[in-house]
Amino acid sequence: MFVFVAAGVLTQDLSDGYIRTAGLTINIAFTILILDYQIIDLETSDQTINQKERIILTDPLTGLKSRYAYEALLKNDASPLRERQLTAFSIDINGLKHVNDTYGHAAGDILIKSAAQIIQKTFVGNPCYRTGGDEFAVVVYGSEDRGQELLEKLSKEEQRANQNLQLKVSLAAGMAFSQENPNGNMKELMIIADQRMYNDKRKYYMDPKHDRRRR
Incomplete structure (x- = not known):
């Protein structure tokens, strides 16, 4: 808009002084427009980067944090745990292979999403990751007692969810408290x-009704 108006004024008066003034106005207008476009371009680039980061850091099937986010956690948190109180959880779905082989991978995806919902309801406010096909990890900041409470809550949430699920969810879980290995990362x-x-998973398959081929 500035360029158009300035150019119009330039054609009305050809005196040297006015031409210089109009020319300066045109230059300023061009500069403003270029800066505006650069700002818009930077904002668009930032939005694109943020969107890509969200995609990379989020598991598309479950909405949990992704494998990439989990690996970044392990890489960036390599310092000893001695000064921190936290509990690490490893969780796995029992019987996913059987569901995939019997009912198809679409049914397997439903089972994975159901498991993810149980995990989210259990560990509200704590980072939850899908680290593999049927594998999950959670980090809980707080005392060992808090970790134990959540492990028990996980079992209760599983039982509650299975009351309304056609495909029943069975989860194997293990936890470790930071002060068990204070010099570790x-x-x-x-x-x-x-x-x-995996010890918990073995107990599940020790039951004769759970064929190990259904893992």
């Missing part, structure tokens, strides 16, 4: 939680 704590989750 987050990755090492998660390894302990993983081991305990």
Whole structure:
């Protein structure tokens, strides 16, 4: 708009002084427009970057934090845990392979989403990650007692959800408290939680009615 008006004034008066004034006005107008476009471009770029970050950091199926976000957590939190109180949880769905093989992967996706909802309801306000096909991780900041309470709550939420689910959810879970390994880091704590989750999973398949081929 500034450029159009200034150019119109320029054609009305050809005196040297007025031409210089109009020319200066045109230059200023161009500068303003260029700056405006640059600001808009930067804002658009920032929005695009933020949108891409959200996509990368969010698991598209469940809405939980993604595997990428989980790996970033382990990479960025490599310091010893001695000064912190937190509990790491490793959670896995029992029987997903059986559901996929019997009812198809669409049914398996439903089971995964149901499991994610149970985890979200249990660990409200704490970062929850989907780390693999049927694998999840959660970090809870607080005392070991708080972690134990949430482990019990997870079982109750699972039972409550299964009252209304056609495909029943069965979760194996393990937890590890930071002060069990105060000189270790987050990755090492998660390894302990993983081991305990697999122990829980073995108990599930020790039941004769749970065929191990249905893992």
